[in-house]
Amino acid sequence: MLGYGEALKLVLERAVPLAPRRVPLMEALGLAAAEDILAREPVPPFTNSAMDGFALRAADAGPGRLPVAGTVPAGMAEVPALGPGEALRIMTGAPVPAGADVILPLEHVRVEGDWVILPEAPRRGANIRLQGEDIPAGGRVVPAGAVLRPAEVGVLAAIGCPEVPVRPRPRVAVITTGNELVDAGDRPGPGQIRDANIHSLCAQVLAAGGVPLPRPRVEDRRETVARALLGALGEADVVLTNGGISVGDFDYIKAVLEDNGAERVFWKVAQKPGSPLGLWVLGGKLIFGIPGNPVAAMLMFEEYVRPAVRRMMGYRNLHRPARAGVLEEGWTRSGDARRTEFLRVVAGPGGRVALAGPQGSGILSGMMRANALAVIPEGPMALEAGAEVLLHLLDEAEDH
Ligand SMILES: Nc1nc2c(c(=O)[nH]1)N[C@H]1C(S)=C(S)[C@@H](COP(=O)(O)OP(=O)(O)OC[C@H]3O[C@@H](n4cnc5c(N)ncnc54)[C@H](O)[C@@H]3O)O[C@H]1N2
């Protein structure tokens, strides 16, 4: 059977960055630039005052006084030149008048009527912000692939880039399946449970940067499943089906996909939980068949779908931070030693790792307690307390 590493590799080969699109700057946060972005204009666009105060010639300044010839507010278009032996009152952000080469802050002078009384001679250039000192014209401000954080968004606004070429957010349809499911707001009847996975999976899509498209829930009937799948493929870049992927009498996802021409990339992975995970491609779109058990559903999203979504968004860093931890308690594998196991754990200070409670694939509350997954490779049947394990840290975003 396919191993975890091979399955992940196949997923990432198929998940290619989405075609670039221009989005308004207000929507660009968190997206990756699709091309290098250059500054066409310098920032600041003109030399201006860094202080409220007086503009003058350093040569005129020294202990003494100068007549104040006028005031230069921020936003003034036609700024008077500074005559020799004069001062101009000036506000922060106002263009520096021709002839001036220093600004004295208000607090450093005394004003007497139309005169400004100066202290000792100031340093030439003080409190003047030069044109282009922040960003010179023609320079590359954001390289292709960089993720736009609030600072990049601000810089793009400053250079006059109201629309940004980015990789868009993938639209990820989520279809839960099962006759036993009712809405979160409904009271389950006999044999019924609430549909937890539509919520956890859509929340994971959103948290990963995608756009969740929750689709109407589907009962375990072939025609209904087929209609739901084709409908979702019409709207989304990626489709997640949930449940109905194993070997039960009413598990129709595989058959429906393949009857409709979907190419099977893989089905079943040597891992626990999540062994019935599958990936198909239809019309260039990825369809993940995600197992129904609530923990398996979340873990399969975390380990496979999330990196795929990030790759489609043009991110370079696809995976959560990983580090080594040390098991505080022993662990014994139940079942096949040829599987990778993902344990829900709490990673504490000093790399100490405790199990986040019972490890059943239906123990969804364990996902709340866990802040990491311990990834146990195939092989050992048991690990003793003190064994080193690889952790995928769930609460720490890699960010970019
Ligand atoms: N004979 C075998 N039986 C099973 C195998 C197997 O290999 N041979 N694999 C088991 C594993 S592992 C898993 S995981 C499940 C996966 O099955 P399906 O993907 O077909 O999921 P369902 O049977 O539809 O549901 C499984 C379980 O999860 C509950 N569920 C489903 N959807 C939701 C939802 N939206 N919200 C909350 N809970 C949900 C469902 O009620 C079932 O209890 O198959 C095993 N069986």
Ligand code: MOO
């Ligand atoms: O994937 Mo199943 O959830 O191992 O239990």
